[in-house]
Amino acid sequence: MKEPELKLSSLSFFTLWFGAAISIAEIFSGGLIAPLGFRKGILAILIGHFLGTIIFVLGGIIGSKEKMSAINSTESSFGVYGRKLFGILNVLQLVGWTAVMIKSAAVSLNAISVELWKFNNIILWAIFIAFLVMLWIWYGNKGIKYINATAVILLLGLMVLVAFITFKNPNELNKTVEGVISFGGAVEISAVMPLSWLPLAADYTRQGTNAKRDAIGSFFGYFLGSSFMYAIGLGASIAIGNSDPGAILLGVNLGIVALGVVTLSTVTTTFLDAYSAGVSFMSITDRFKEKNVALIMTIIGLILALFFPIETYESFLYAIGSVFAPLFSVVLTDYFILKRKSKTLSNIDLLSILHWVLGVILYYTFVKIEFILGATVPVMIIISMIYIANRKIFGLKVSETHKESPMN
Helix, strand or coil: CCCCCEEEEEHHHHHHHHHCCCCCHHHHHHCCCCCHHHHHHHHHHHHHHHHHHHHHHHHHHHHHCCCCCCCCHHHHHHHHHHHHHHHHHHHHHHHHHHHHHHHHHHHHHHHHHHHHHHCCCCCHHHHHHHHHHHHHHHHHCCHHHHHHHHHHHHHHHHHHHHHHHHCCCHHHHHHCCCCCCCCHHHHHHHHHHHHHHHHHHHHHHHHHHCCHHHHHHHHHHHHHHHHHHHHHHHHHHHHHHCCHHHHHHHHCCCCCHHHHHHHHHHHHHHHHHHHHHHHHHHCCCCCHHHHHHHHHHHHHHHEEEEEEECCHHHHHHHHHHHHHHHHHHHHHHHHHHHHCCEEECCCCCCCHHHHHHHHHHHHHHHHHHHHCCCCCCHHHHHHHHHHHHHHHHHHCCCCCCEEEEEEC
């Protein structure tokens, strides 16, 4: 059963994606780029985010125009079973993100509480975060429109404070950080974050009122918010040696403020992960309500956070890129270039699946060679070109014998 939908304005999209970008995960990701140095790191962040956010917005435009979720939009390219396959992969990604966010927040909150009150219990902090996320989900999409705007304003103020602490001594940004990362690797780590939101974009833009304005609001909201968070993580890792915002605020005796930063940023972002897991699950089966599924996904994410170590964060980002870059290369090519906007009744489109598999292989090849523009953009361009050529050769339809119906 589908939840009643609430129309969102362009400003709502700006605050929604700006709020989604203000998270510990974004700051930590920026910290991974620190070995590159501050100036090159900032350039890589801006290039990666510009490229990644454009791709993210294109996926959102489909949802805005066709009024369907991102995963459902894959059916016209990959068939019914293809849609279900990617629905499952997206649910796994979102549950993974939910677990990552709960775990990282619990560790950060525990460090703060140990410093302030000598209270040491990561499990209770994880349960606390999961409870707040579930509370947010329970109040539904109204939380997006009314509560999220307030949360974003508060978070922005707190993060400006974190940024001030981080950048108050510019000379500290000239420090050398141990480790190795290529410029292309830094671009990819920056591009893959907006790409990770791509399967979620249409889940919200389908509730928009104007495709163009909603796209602009989404682009600037995410680009500005995420680039800012990455820059804080980059600067903090270089200048302070720690990209955890909680630790930064603790260092200047702002422990209570640190609790607020970590809690608010985690809840606003994890809500989007869990809610979209519910929406994506609906592409597999529509027997349940989105809200109920989202609550269950939060509980599963909590269990994963409690019992499984989540330490290979960089590998997790690359795994997301390898799956969704070639996937949406095919979807975006079909929609914007080949104009295949009909929903095929075919079970599976093998030609599209083969190009997706080729894209996964190409992605890891580009990661290995450390191409200057990362892996996402070149892989999407190459797969798009090969796909267009093969569609011209084998025909635009999956099968001449299958009927087609308009996309709705």
